[in-house]
Amino acid sequence: MKRVRKLIKHIISRVNVNLLPMGLDVEQALNSTLLGNKMATDYAYYALSIDHPIYFRFRESNLGGSYFLGKCDVDRSIIIRSDIRGDELKAAGTEVTFGKVTTELYRDEIIQVVNSFLYKTLVHNHSRNPESPELFRIQNTVSMHYANIHGTTLEGAYLGAFATADLSVMHNCIVGDYSYIQAGDLSKICIDSGRIWIKVENKYEFDYRYPQAILEKYISWDQEGELTGLFADFLKGRRSDFLPVYDSLAETFPVWVPDNAFVSRYAVIKGDCVIGENCLVAQRAYIENSELGKGSNAQENSFIVDSRFAGFVVVAHGGKLVFSNIGEKVFIGFNSFLHGTEENQVNVGSGSIVMPHTIIHASEPIDIPEKTIVWGYITKQSDLINQSMSLADFSKEKDFNIGRMSFSGDAAAFIRDFQNRVEHILVDNGARYDGKQERRGHAQKTQYVSYNLFQPYLGGDKQGMFPTIVVDDS
């Protein structure tokens, strides 16, 4: 493990170059998270698909349990049980527009992870960095348990547990646990835990802050630096179910899957489940006793238990639903937690938007009407008064505060952008597939994918390190 220890020191030193001036020393976070991980034995894998250009280069890294798709270059990094999905990388020649400038990619975009530590983190693409659209870069960065990196270039960043960095650019930033940030080009800022912040310059800004005492029930850290709280408990009970999936190369599913739908071999399907047409169930999604109506998506790290979806429901990365009944075309944002019980179910009406990082933990039955936007922390029906609005009412507003949320700018544009994004996700994932080639999405495209396992050295100085590996489709 000598080389692994050297690598850990290297990453700490590089991240601290950026973050010590911000007042954060990542050494403790990184060491306590690595403690007890099976870095030396876990295998990683990459997917070979006929629909995505392939290029992988892994150097001087540990990749235990991680998954890669598309074009990825990993150098001197530790990426544990993460998903790095390059299926939305832009191809050479694609025109991109940032503000008033349109430019063309001179080569295929690639995800590059350098001097970084990612733990159970999802990296998705859709980069918004105008400076180098060919390179989606994560450098000198530490990202903790179940963080989401989505279209966000990170240079010198710390993302807390369950934090989401969405469609942004971050340089020397600290993002607290369970914060959701989609706020453009950010530099040298420190974001409190539990802040939901969406800002588009000169257009609108949404800002909600969780009460810290509430948040601690869901996410906290013990003396040893171990993640605790209700989210960790929720995951702990279900983690072992993933093991048999990873240990076999089974080609069959415990559920009938329509031809035009996709269920990853690395998803868990338990109990009585129904998978509708054009559905997409990503790897590390967990579906138990649930019904997914036509065109619904269960993205990576989502958990859908004892729930029923009408069609075209999108559960973004890390969304968790228990005893929830979701109407048509509802968006369940990143890391949202909708937790009902058999008696106290959560019902969400059609066309609604559940904002990223929303917690609905029902102590009584909760009914959210159709076409509603909902955010924040809800345990009973009356909580909706200050934490939801009809889309129509919301769209009429300009600058307003309600409960712990403040909004400024064009609310109608905010809602429209969300709706467009949801439709865009549905199209991309193949929910609108009608048999025509050009309407194929991920659900249809990823049919021809093979998985390639690779393992670290099992002994000696290099124990835990992966060899240098380069794969391309030339």
Added chain:
Amino acid sequence: MKRVRKLIKHIISRVNVNLLPMGLDVEQALNSTLLGNKMATDYAYYALSIDHPIYFRFRESNLGGSYFLGKCDVDRSIIIRSDIRGDELKAAGTEVTFGKVTTELYRDEIIQVVNSFLYKTLVHNHSRNPESPELFRIQNTVSMHYANIHGTTLEGAYLGAFATADLSVMHNCIVGDYSYIQAGDLSKICIDSGRIWIKVENKYEFDYRYPQAILEKYISWDQEGELTGLFADFLKGRRSDFLPVYDSLAETFPVWVPDNAFVSRYAVIKGDCVIGENCLVAQRAYIENSELGKGSNAQENSFIVDSRFAGFVVVAHGGKLVFSNIGEKVFIGFNSFLHGTEENQVNVGSGSIVMPHTIIHASEPIDIPEKTIVWGYITKQSDLINQSMSLADFSKEKDFNIGRMSFSGDAAAFIRDFQNRVEHILVDNGARYDGKQERRGHAQKTQYVSYNLFQPYLGGDKQGMFPTIVVDDS
């Protein structure tokens, strides 16, 4: 499969450049063998070991079901269910002596397979090519079912089924089915099926030829170019047993394995088996209801069924034993077939040498005394008269014929060389390990090995092709 079809045409054209002038068109052999193979779905794998320098480069090839270890470069080739084992590649700086010339390797030796088709073929190293000791090359070559390539550079060669090319150099050569050739530098020759030919220039020559009518019972080809005969039947009945082994990544064995022994995860162990200390059971070895005494080896593609080995027995690649009782330090040569029954067992005394490609198919109990050399085709005790001798008697001879075998030169040196080689194999494989680091062999070294699966494209033009992949330990 468009790219695969193009590749097949390419290989045929390149091999025919060498062999059409010799009167052989490989097109039919290659096409009929490929028919019905699961080229498009079978995954291949490479081993990552801490004891062997690693380098893999696979380009424009199909590698279905094959295994690679060490340093291998495969270019525009089809290698199906083959084992390419580079664990005996020489390191940079190694001195090698060919005749009177000693030279030093200026870089690590590498196995290179170019424009070739290898089918269920074992490639082992120990190269004897003085011209380029850094490169163990197989070019423009077709090798058929269960052939062995051992230390033999091949440029423009056809190896028939169960043929062995051992410690030679071959340029534009055709080697018939079940021939064993160890005869130095060969060019433009055509070797009949069933010839066992060992020649060391200015030293000795052993030459045995199977009666063709006998051989056809064991190996023949039907109208469709399908391999038939008793060898194919023998394998067919046992082939399916390998499937579950390849389909799982199980870390446990159905038998107790001493710490200093090695049983490959890709070997089959069935029924009641005993594995002694320092034993080596290679991948694709098949052991059933058998006992392997201390230091014994079961090499790749060997089958050991209802048999008992005293210590230090070496079963070379492709050796098959049924109801055979083998004394201490017996060598069972490549592709030998010792087939007894419960009533008619085959007993081989200690210190004996069963020559490569020997068939002992017992119709009555067969007893071979200790320190005997045996060759050819034996079904009853009296067949031994013309097809065996005591090592002592053999060593006294110079030029002689006995039965279908002719020998010339120094018989004592011939026996001595064989015995030295067997001891060398035992040492290399770790049979003599006594706890001291410098006495470790393959059985002890290969403890820390991880297996990496990789798969071909599953659809489109590239279906069946593997991506370009480069792996090294830099």
